[in-house]
Amino acid sequence: MTFSSIDTWWWPYLFILIAGWLATDSWRFLGVYLGGRLSEKSDLLVLVRCVATALVAAVIANLIVFPAGPLAETTIRLRVFSAAIGFAAFLWFGKNVLVGIVVTEVVLLSGMVLATYS
Template sequence: MTTPDVGFLLLAVVAAFFANELWRVLGAVLSARLNEDGAVFAWVRMVATALVAGLVAKLVLSPSGGFALAPLWLRLGSAAAGIAAYAVGRRSLALGVATAEIALIAGMVALGA
């Protein structure tokens, strides 16, 4: 690398750092005044939940790549198992995701795929 290349890369790294750090600092300053039980946070939680539900529905009903090899009944069953584990496991997201993955992998192995 030549000296101008190193200077440009250093400038790019510093600029990227400050561009990201600015938003982190603003978020920390502004979040101190927000009420976690207020209407804004409730709305954000609802929107985030709806986005995740939409993505899961898209993955289950209209998959792409290797996930499309799994039959619909197996994808639906795995999702149902994950939701049940989430509900039974005191709303543990890790337990729900792990259960759905294990059910899907076990089903694919049983089908020989």
């Protein structure tokens, strides 16, 4: 059963509730249940954090390497280059997230403008 397999107005909402709400809030509820029972320093939590971090990092990389929509019109070199420069700026300015975002976007936009008018 996919997102578009049942042609009613409510199916997408049910899909979002099961695949989205249930799949996220279960973890939050588990967190409340475990809160205080698990030490923040426990090794199990380190492993959970590592797996979750690698997984979200994979999502990030796939959004840059295999993008959807208008971003797919740009070259992979430009996307990786802008992200790398933005990330370097983020580190350089004391892990300032806003700086990282602005620099990435400026490099990406400049690259797209250059590609259009050259």
